[in-house]
Amino acid sequence: xxxxxxxxxxxxxxxxxxxxxxxxxxxxxxxxxxxxxxxxxxxxxxxxxxxxxxxxxxxxxxxxxxxxxxxxxxxxxxxxxxxxxxxxxxxxxxxxxxxxxxxxxxxxxxxxxxxxxxxxxxxxxxxxxxxxxxxxxxxxxxxxxxxxxxxxxxxxxxxxxxxxxxxxxxxxxxxxxxxxxxxxxxxxxxxxxxxxxxxxxxxxxxxxxxxxxxxxxxxxxxxxxxxxxxxxxxxxxxxxxxxxxxxxxxxxxxxxx
Numbered sequence: 001x002x003x004x005x006x007x008x009x010x011x012x013x014x015x016x017x018x019x020x021x022x023x024x025x026x027x028x029x030x031x032x033x034x035x036x037x038x039x040x041x042x043x044x045x046x047x048x049x050x051x052x053x054x055x056x057x058x059x060x061x062x063x064x065x066x067x068x069x070x071x072x073x074x075x076x077x078x079x080x081x082x083x084x085x086x087x088x089x090x091x092x093x094x095x096x097x098x099x100x101x102x103x104x105x106x107x108x109x110x111x112x113x114x115x116x117x118x119x120x121x122x123x124x125x126x127x128x129x130x131x132x133x134x135x136x137x138x139x140x141x142x143x144x145x146x147x148x149x150x151x152x153x154x155x156x157x158x159x160x161x162x163x164x165x166x167x168x169x170x171x172x173x174x175x176x177x178x179x180x181x182x183x184x185x186x187x188x189x190x191x192x193x194x195x196x197x198x199x200x201x202x203x204x205x206x207x208x209x210x211x212x213x214x215x216x217x218x219x220x221x222x223x224x225x226x227x228x229x230x231x232x233x234x235x236x237x238x239x240x241x242x243x244x245x246x247x248x249x250x251x252x253x254x255x256x257x
Contacts (some may be wrong), residue, residue, distance in 0.1 A: 017253055018118055027230060039082070042074060102226075108227050117246070127180055201221065
């Protein structure tokens with residue numbers, strides 16, 4: 001068998017690890033595909049109506065009113081759906097950009113011996129970022145929200161609730177981050193056979209975050225402060241454990257790509 005006709009395979013042993021915001025990129029692509037579908041349906045209907053009116057203009061005995069009414073309804077429906085898709089894409093793009101900004105801040109930890117993994121997908125959820133370093137394992141949940149134009153965007157954490165300019169966040173972000181950290185602890189236990197504590201963290205890109213209560217189980221921070229907070233923690237795991245955790249999480253990511 002010649003080289004040209006011999007079976008081929010990829011030379012890559014494993015798929016690449018996921019990048020920050022990849023789940024949101026995938027959702028954005030899905031929304032774009034939906035938008036294209038509505039555009040195509042509206043265009044086809046418009047073409048049908050145009051054909052009917054051309055027949056009328058040239059004195060053919062046809063009645064274009066029925067396809068006209070149907071097309072108006074279809075185009076109206078498509079316009080409503082396109083508006084919804086546009087708003088959803090704006091939210092997704094904002095969230096994606098926020099995750100990438102957080103990833104840029106976390107990159108500075110790599111020279112301190114940390115490994116940083118992004119977009120670890122679970123069943124119906126994902127972990128935005130995980131940092132593993134001698135100071136421990138950190139689960140970082142990114143919350144990127146539009147900021148008001150008439151006042152400074154301020155986040156306040158009282159230990160149980162998070163208020164954004166006095167309004168409670170749309171979901172209980174403390175409970176969410178705690179649950180995600182618990183899932184990661186169980187996953188690492190099942191994979192490595194050892195229990196590693198995971199610190200849940202919630203970050204708000206672009207918002208000023210007031211200092212939270214001392215000893216809070218969940219950190220609530222601006223992402224710029226996160227590297228310093230992590231590096232000021234006492235060393236709790238050795239380098240071999242950092243490599244062990246990174247290896248098992250990388251294997252999980254590739255298995256669930």
